Amino acid sequence: MLGCGGVRSRVPGVCPTVYPVGTPPSGVRVICFSATASFTSGIALIAIGAVTMLRTREPQEVPLAAIPGIFGVQQLVEGCLWLGLPGQPPTSDRLAMTYLLFSHVLWPFFVPLAIWLIEPSARHRRRIAWGMAAGAATSMFFLVILLSEPVSATIEGLHIRYHLPHPHENIAFAFYAAATCLSPLLSSLKTARMLGVLIAASMVASYLIYAMWFASVWCFFAALVSSVVFLHFSGRRTRRQVA
Secondary structure, eight states, X not given: OOTBTTBOOSSXXXXXXXXXXXXXXXXXOOOOOOHHHHHHXXXXXXXXXXXXXXXXXXXXXXXXXXXXXXXHHHHHHHHHHHHHOSSOOHHHHHHHHHHHIIIIIIHHHHHHHHHHHHOOOHHHHHHHHHHHHHHHHHHHHHHHHHHHSOOEEEEETTEEEEEOOOSOHHHHHHHHHIIIIIHHHTOSOHHHHHHHHHHHHHHHXXXXXXXXXXXXXXXHHHHHHGGGHHHHHTTXXXXXHHO
C-alpha cells in the first residue's frame, strides 16, 4: 500500500510505523494521513458547508457558514497533492501554492472577519477587530512570501511537509494564532468561543506532536474542527424548508 506517505505497507489498510527525524514523543500514536483521508474529509466538509449555507438568514452569516465548505475544498487540494507526490511535476508545485494560499493567506483574515460579522456586541466587535488587524498583517506577509519565494512540498514519513522559507517565523506564528484562535475566543457567542478553544487545542497538539508537518496536520484537524460551525446553525430550517 502506497497511500501512507509513500511508505509501502505489507498489511492492506494499515500504515507502517516509520518515523523520520523529528519523531513524536514516546507512546504517541502517529495518525496516518493520505489522499483517502484528505478526500473523505473534504467531501464531508463540503456537505456540511452546503447545509450551513442553506441555513443562513442574514448576509453577514455567509462567511461563517462557508468555513466548512472552504476547508473541504482545501482538503481536496491536498488530496490531489498526495496523488501528485512524491514526484515534483509543475502541477504539484501549483497545488502546494494553492494549499498555502488557503492555509497561510486566507484563514488568518477570513476567520476573524467571519466572527466579527456575526458578533452582536459592539464591545466584543472592537476586541475582535484587533484579531482582524493581526490577521490582515499575517495574510499580507505570507502573500508576499508566496509570491517571492520558491514553494514546494514533499512526502516525509506519513505526512506532507510544505517548504515555505521565510524570516520572522516566531512573530508570524504569534500573529497567526492571535487571528485564528484569539478572535473566536473574544466573541460573546458560545459557539464561536467553542470554535476558538478547539482551534487552539488542535494547534497546540499539532505543534507539539507534528511540528515538522505543522501546516498539513494542523489544517487537517482545523478542517475537522470547522464542523462545529454547524452547531451555530443547528435547529434552524433551511431556506427551502422555510419557503
